[in-house]
Amino acid sequence: MQPLSIRKLNVWYGKQQALKDITVDIPYHQITAIIGPSGCGKSTLLKSFNRLLDLNEQVRINGQILFDGENIYAPGVDVTDIRTRIGLLAQKPFPLPMSIYDNVAYGPRIHGLANGNLSQIVTAQLQAVGLWDEVKERLKDPATGLSGGQQQRLCLARTLAVQPEVLLCDESTASLDPISARGIEELLRGFKDKYTLVLVTHDIDQARRLADYVIFMWLGELVEHGPARRFFEQPQQELTQAYLAREIG
């Protein structure tokens, strides 16, 4: 089963083409890493999965992305539904302008998921990201009072509280200290049996540690993709070999 199938996807920012003819399948309940040098289109590809690219008025998209067999770019698709089922964790932690509690409660509230046990949901999500013990005394405090690593875990809890099927992470550990980054990595690894994960990273070692499947991009094109083991041990393309050997990039 393939939850996400990308078919001949092209994306332009104004006149500049950022993605060229991308076709790839994202495997179900595994961690897929998108790697490649800066500016190669990793974030663009990731944000095309939940139609976040639509927010930019300049962007033009053609091609298809099939999610559970349905093209998310077909006319008449409910964009909020796509974004609800495909969650995103951004590069920098960004709490919403509300309390710690309300940040996690935001999604369940707008989607009507609470059914009267909102505080149980909030507690469960904060526990799932290992933040509960640190914040249980100050749930009403501003979320901005937390450290960077704590904020990122809060953002993760907030995304999970919406009950997505797919979790996208755009270099979500890049702005954190190494210990917080490892903490997030461990969490993501543990989420595999519940979610399909897609991570963007330009840290090859992180991809080696986490990925089951790897997509390698270069200047807007997909160069090589495959199961992590084969990808790292027997890369087929010269470009991939050079990149993994850190000769280019």
Added chain:
Amino acid sequence: MKRKKLRRAEDLFFTWVMRACLMTAAVVLGLILFVIFWRGIGALSWEMVSQPPSGGFYLSQGGGGVFHAIVGSLYLAAGATLLASLIAVPVVLYIHVYSPNGRLANNLRLALDIMWGIPSIVYGAFGFALMIYLGMRASLLAGIITLALVVLPILARTFDEVVSMAPRHLHETTFSLGSTRLEFLGVLLRQTVPGLLTAVLLAFGRGIGDAASVLFTAGFTNNMPEGLLRPVASLPLAVFFQLGTPFPEVQARAYASALILTVIILTISILAQLSISRLGRHVIR
């Protein structure tokens, strides 16, 4: 070595230039407050702030006070600010959520900037012409509408700037959680509410002090406000009329009225500062 000395001297020089400018601003403000206080405190009494004028108030022997103008001014400024907010807030939020850099938004900004530059006497004349056309008399309602036009650009443009400063990621984060545009608007409002309050205050302060726009439209009276369709007195006009008499006692009352006006604005600013820091607790910087 020489360069290091030069840079130090430069730094010292500009520090002092800036201090001098700061002092000038502070001294001017202090001087204004001092003059108003000095000349008004003598005439200020409980009667002055608690009673409308009685017979001969504008002659030296009259009694009573300017309570009618205090209330009238508060009604005018509050009404105008409310009316302007009801228009400005949805408009600003709309352009930011639906097309922040579109043609519509930019044309609107231009129009508001032009409106900001128009002197308030022109709004007064416009309001007056409109009143005549509609067959209305000078009234609280006409004053509120005219004053709302004066404060609308201040409120809308200040709030627009505040919303423009909201972090770009707010947009992305909120939508990536599956929010609709209306729900995003709610989050945006939470982020910008302290700034909105500042804009409202600025508008209120400007509105309560404006004389030219209410001169023909709200009229003036010696009575307490009697209803939306009746004329009302206002503090700036009270100052104007009192200062225009030949009697020193009445002129002193003008300074007392000005002092009252100043104290109202000061009180509101302080209250706002307090509420802004409370409301701003969750704002992302």
